Amino acid sequence: xxxxxxxxxxxxxxxxxxxxxxxxxxxxxxxxxxxxxxxxxxxxxxxxxxxxxxxxxxxxxxxxxxxxxxxxxxxxxxxxxxxxxxxxxxx
Numbered sequence: 870x871x872x873x874x875x876x877x878x879x880x881x882x883x884x885x886x887x888x889x890x891x892x893x894x895x896x897x898x899x900x901x902x903x904x905x906x907x908x909x910x911x912x913x914x915x916x917x918x919x920x921x922x923x924x925x926x927x928x929x930x931x932x933x934x935x936x937x938x939x940x941x942x943x944x945x946x947x948x949x950x951x952x953x954x955x956x957x958x959x960x
Contacts, residue, residue: 873928907947913940 913936920933 876932907944907951910940910944910947914944 917933917937917940920929920936925933
């Protein structure tokens with residue numbers, strides 16, 4: 870099994886497991902859950918940066934860049950939404 874196929878299988882499995890788990894979370898717990906996903910996105914960013922530190926193929930570099938952009942977008946958006954939600958509870 871090639872590395873690309875293995876990475877695709879891990880991606881699809883993590884997507885499906887994440888979707889199932891998050892869909893079962895009550896709405897009142899979404900803000901703490903979003904804060905946790907910000908930490909996971911930070912780990913994804915570190916992993917994507919490690920892809921650029923190793924000798925890789927062009928396809929792997931493109932996938933690493935896509936992962937980096939998606940995780941950064943999720944990280945920034947997650948912090949913005951979390952800050953906005955917490956601001957609602959201040960008087």
